[in-house]
């Protein structure tokens with residue numbers, strides 16, 4: 059299936075300029091561009107794009123509403139299934155989801171569903187509907203742990219059903235990874251994240267920041283002393299992994315989570331803030347996912363020569379295709395089929411380089427990807443003064459350790475069924491805390507499902 063109109067290109071900041079600033083890379087579509095792109099959609103009777111959307115957004119319906127210029131209706135259509143369209147339009151891996159399945163992609167370019175979703179989401183943030191009445195309280199209180207996409211989505215849906223909801227957040231700012239992990243140049247904090255959080259506040263959801271559940275309060279005290287009828291755990295997977303190779307305790311080795319938190323949450327890139335961040339002259343980022351791309355592009359923007367070291371080949375890179383493309387445009391060097399074996403230090407205990415081996419690809423492993431095999435005798439060194447580890451994360455064990463009767467699996471993830479029901483009555487969970495590090499849309503979808511399960515649990519109590 060082909061389409062005579064070519065996919066409308068999206069305007070972006072010039073790569074050389076943007077590699078030295080933190081402003082958003084992609085400008086998105088304007089009204090004319092959005093309507094032209096929307097005109098490409100064939101409005102399929104059996105839309106493959108919807109089947110591949112993790113939350114089943116009615117894609118052809120919202121696209122035809124964009125085509126008609128009825129952006130308010132398009133926004134309502136998306137809102138039936140997603141509460142964060144401006145975020146998901148920017149960060150979802152559309153190439154493996156909706157756009158990957160779009161029929162136009164068979165012979166040409168798929169409809170730019172993500173860019174259209176972003177357009178509608180941004181339009182809605184700029185045209186907020188007049189503050190509606192918050193629904194009358196049904197007299198029940200629910201506590202939500204964590205203010206990332208899963209917690210925000212769960213809290214919004216419960217508030218719409220009449221529950222009094224309070225989100226407990228360990229950090230001083232809300233938004234979870236959207237605030238502390240994904241950089242400003244991909245996801246603007248004030249214009250998009252704070253505005254999306256504002257919509258949640260307008261529903262009457264309360265926030266208590268600087269509160270670590272498991273320390274300041276516990277799930278038991280929330281349920282037994284503070285009058286909450288249910289708790290949703292949306293505490294994410296913020297505990298970084300390291301490789302376990304010699305030299306990882308040298309000065310200059312840092313997890314991507316810490317590096318990005320300093321840059322994003324603590325604004326280390328902004329001279330008006332005094333957050334320290336050590337970047338050095340040459341930075342090696344180990345890993346190939348979105349977190350690695352964000353770390354390496356941040357290091358580049360902070361003035362370093364920045365490299366990716368990844369043990370498989372380009373085809374296996376787990377990062378979004380768009381992020382890899384943008385990183386290359388910005389001058390990031392990729393050392394593929396390369397695996398670190400040791401971090402080398404100076405006598406004073408600072409990083410001076412990283413020893414690596416070359417890899418080749420063998421048989422597919424359990425994930426279906428060909429597994430990397432060491433090429434004997436291929437050791438070599440890369441000179442650098444900072445090594446950033448972006449090897450994945452797992453849930454922090456604090457909540458499980460302080461909550462009796464809450465089962466976790468061997469990775470430390472909370473065990474919950476498809477509706478977020480855990481082994482502890484009244485306690486529900488979703489997002490990265492259950493799946494391990496995954497995606498925004500899956501976390502948001504899990505939060506919404508858990509809201510329905512919590513409602514059913516409280517009504518049947």
Ligand SMILES: Cc1cc2nc3c(=O)[nH]c(=O)nc-3n(C[C@H](O)[C@H](O)[C@H](O)COP(=O)(O)OP(=O)(O)OC[C@H]3O[C@@H](n4cnc5c(N)ncnc54)[C@H](O)[C@@H]3O)c2cc1C
Nearest residue numbers: 204206207208228234235239271294489490496497498501
């Ligand atoms: C750098 C980076 C880039 C990413 N890029 C993408 C991308 O491009 N596309 C994509 O789809 N996904 C991306 N992801 C993954 C995505 O952001 C996560 O899957 C998603 O945010 C998970 O949402 P969540 O609500 O489960 O948890 P989180 O967003 O992690 O939020 C959890 C919140 O809970 C709080 N918390 C934790 N413990 C406690 C406690 N004990 N008490 C109180 N509060 C607590 C944390 O401070 C945090 O604010 C990225 C992740 C990172 C780190």
Ligand code: SF4
Nearest residue numbers: 099100102107160161
């Ligand atoms: S598969 Fe593509 S062309 Fe068909 S409805 Fe979805 S976006 Fe439109």
